[in-house]
Amino acid sequence: MEQNILIIGGNGLVGKTISRILKSRNPHLTVFIGGRKGGKTDKDLRIDVTDPSSFKVISDKKINLIILSVNDKEDHVLRFAIDHQIDYLDITKPTPALVKAYDMAAQSDVNSRVVFSSGWMGGIVPGLVNTLSGSNDIEEVKVFVYYSVKDLAGESSAHFMAENVAVPFNHYQDDKPVSVRHFLNTETYNFYFGIGERSAYNFDVPDLYILNKVERIPGVSVKMTYNSKFITWLLGAFQYLRIYHILSLKERKMIFGSSGNGDQAVFEIVVKDKTGQKKLSLRSMKGQAELTALSAVLHTEELLRNPHENNVYFSHQLHEPLSLMSQLHAYDSININITQ
Ligand SMILES: NC(=O)c1ccc[n+]([C@@H]2O[C@H](COP(=O)([O-])OP(=O)(O)OC[C@H]3O[C@@H](n4cnc5c(N)ncnc54)[C@H](OP(=O)(O)O)[C@@H]3O)[C@@H](O)[C@H]2O)c1
Numbered sequence: 451m452e453q454n455i456l457i458i459g460g461n462g463l464v465g466k467t468i469s470r471i472l473k474s475r476n477p478h479l480t481v482f483i484g485g486r487k488g489g490k491t492d493k494d495l496r497i498d499v500t501d502p503s504s505f506k507v508i509s510d511k512k513i514n515l516i517i518l519s520v521n522d523k524e525d526h527v528l529r530f531a532i533d534h535q536i537d538y539l540d541i542t543k544p545t546p547a548l549v550k551a552y553d554m555a556a557q558s559d560v561n562s563r564v565v566f567s568s569g570w571m572g573g574i575v576p577g578l579v580n581t582l583s584g585s586n587d588i589e590e591v592k593v594f595v596y597y598s599v600k601d602l603a604g605e606s607s608a609h610f611m612a613e614n615v616a617v618p619f620n621h622y623q624d625d626k627p628v629s630v631r632h633f634l635n636t637e638t639y640n641f642y643f644g645i646g647e648r649s650a651y652n653f654d655v656p657d658l659y660i661l662n663k664v665e666r667i668p669g670v671s672v673k674m675t676y677n678s679k680f681i682t683w684l685l686g687a688f689q690y691l692r693i694y695h696i697l698s699l700k701e702r703k704m705i706f707g708s709s710g711n712g713d714q715a716v717f718e719i720v721v722k723d724k725t726g727q728k729k730l731s732l733r734s735m736k737g738q739a740e741l742t743a744l745s746a747v748l749h750t751e752e753l754l755r756n757p758h759e760n761n762v763y764f765s766h767q768l769h770e771p772l773s774l775m776s777q778l779h780a781y782d783s784i785n786i787n788i789t790q
Pocket residue numbers: 458459460461462463464465484485486487488497498499500519520521541542543567568569570571572573603604605606607610738739742
């Protein structure tokens with residue numbers, strides 16, 4: 451069967467990387483790129499997610515799967531995909547937007563595969579959690595993120611942090627939501643891969659919601675640290691002194707808008723169950739965009755390869771956990787270490 455795949459936001463940092471990895475592993479696929487500017491080839495489509503009248507070309511080109519790699523706050527693309535029975539994979543949504551979109555999809559008559567893949571690094575964390583323990587037995591999951599300001603970062607990712615830094619969010623203790631704010635509640639954590647001991651601070655990613663509400667894990671927290679200890683401390687001090695509330699969105703974008711030339715990205719998952727504690731450490735030598743894009747490609751390949759029913763999914767629900775881990779492990783710039 452012919453497979454036409456459209457990456458909206460495909461000219462961006464992550465979208466371009468998805469396109470590169472997807473085409474190199476699956477040369478038989480036809481990959482279209484959607485963006486506001488269009489482009490020179492017949493594979494470049496002029497699509498603006500804020501303007502549904504620009505979506506007609508999606509039907510004209512007989513797209514089978516849309517990968518969304520740019521913020522679509524009004525869920526126009528999701529609505530279009532559901533109405534036109536097109537498979538849909540979304541890596542973009544911060545927690546509140548994800549909950550809204552998931553509810554909308556769950557209440558719709560869905561005749562395609564709708565996959566939310568917005569968790570940290572393209573929605574692979576819950577799948578990896580399930581490689582460490584049976585989800586029914588897990589008492590607590592802690593995720594620790596090491597983020598380098600030297601890594602490449604697209605403009606849209608920076609906007610996400612600027613828009614959300616002052617917004618409280620929930621982590622979970624004893625199955626109850628606890629309201630917290632970014633960059634507060636320090637916890638000292640010893641990172642693998644030679645990084646060493648760091649102060650890590652509250653960080654909102656959709657995995658908090660997914661691990662508690664979907665995987666039913668009673669205790670879930672996510673903390674992050676920057677490669678620069680000074681920046682980590684400074685961002686916490688800004689939150690403590692409520693400076694983000696005073697700054698305009700433009701000023702907050704200036705704080706979070708920097709992009710380096712590329713660096714490693716690391717996260718670690720600590721799972722506590724009745725038998726004790728297990729830890730999985732994952733490093734992407736080529737940074738966050740490469741790993742996010744690879745995850746999106748693995749979800750896409752899974753949708754193409756196996757007969758998943760028409761339904762609404764979180765991306766980890768597509769995979770056998772150990773198969774997901776071994777596919778990540780097989781990628782040359784990814785290292786995984788597990789300790790008990
Ligand atoms: N789940 C995760 O782990 C994860 C990780 C990283 C990033 N992300 C998300 O992935 C998305 C892309 O991030 P990025 O770093 O690649 O950002 P980016 O470099 O800014 O790319 C976004 C692209 O979207 C296009 N675009 C902007 N507005 C548009 C519109 N109204 N309609 C259609 N296209 C539009 C732009 O190209 P044109 O100028 O051609 O329109 C731009 O190249 C963001 O939503 C980010 O939050 C998720």
